[in-house]
Amino acid sequence: MIEEGDRIAVGVSGKDSITLLIALAQLQKFFDKKFYLEAITLTLGLGDIDLDFAKKLCEKIGVNYTIKETDIGKIVFEERREKNPCSLCANMRRGALHNTTKELGCNKVALGHHKDDVIETFMLSLLYEGRLHTFSPIAFLDRKEVYIIRPLILTSEMEIKEFVEANEIIPIDNPCPVE
Structure with missing residues (x-):
């Protein structure tokens, strides 16, 4: 799953992904294969979100933290006015995460x-x-x-x-x- 020289982006959004980020940062310390970590949070353009905990955590564990601003919320709720928005939103978030992953060289x-x-x-x-x-x-x-x-x-x-x-x-x- 993790190989020597991997550049791994962790999509940080909630409890599960923050737990994953901490676990991977700990693994880096003793795992025989060296790898790089990058944390990414996507904003949906739906108002302010508090990213202080994630920022401080990334600083503490020595992981670069990228916040990618998107208009996904505006597209889903204002332009498309989806009756069942979750599927479109999930697909757009995945696409934005994958694109950001590549942009960061991961x-x-x-x-x-x-x-x-x-x-x-x-x-x-x-x-x-x-x-x-x-x-x-x-x-x-x-x-x-x-x-x-x-x-x-x-x-x-x-x-x-x-x-x-x-x-x-x-x-x-x-x-x-x-x-």
């Missing part, structure tokens, strides 16, 4: 998906699509020439919650009007 993007996400995706796929499918721990995106990795895929949501509480992690508030 070859992999690490996402904070965990074991419970795998199970939920599997069940939703079964119920709504009639197929047995979920996401993979490692995937290559041909068009972007970037790998997606999910290092927390064997970690339960409960384990992440316990880590968050023990380390007093403050997630980035999501200004989405749907949530």
Whole structure:
């Protein structure tokens, strides 16, 4: 999943991804393969968000932090006026994250998906699509020439919650009007 010389972007948005960033920063200290970390937060253009905790954390652990301003919220809610905006928003956020990953010279993007996400995706796929499918721990995106990795895929949501509480992690508030 992580190879010598990898440049890994971590999409930082909430508890799971902040936990992932901390775990990867700790792994860097003793892992036999050297890799670089870059933290990325996308803004959706839906108002101010408090990024102080993420900024201070990145400074403390020595990880460069990029904040990418986007108009995704404006496009989804004002221009397109989607009745069911979540799918379009998710696709646009993924695209913006992958593009930013490439702009920063990273070859992999690490996402904070965990074991419970795998199970939920599997069940939703079964119920709504009639197929047995979920996401993979490692995937290559041909068009972007970037790998997606999910290092927390064997970690339960409960384990992440316990880590968050023990380390007093403050997630980035999501200004989405749907949530």
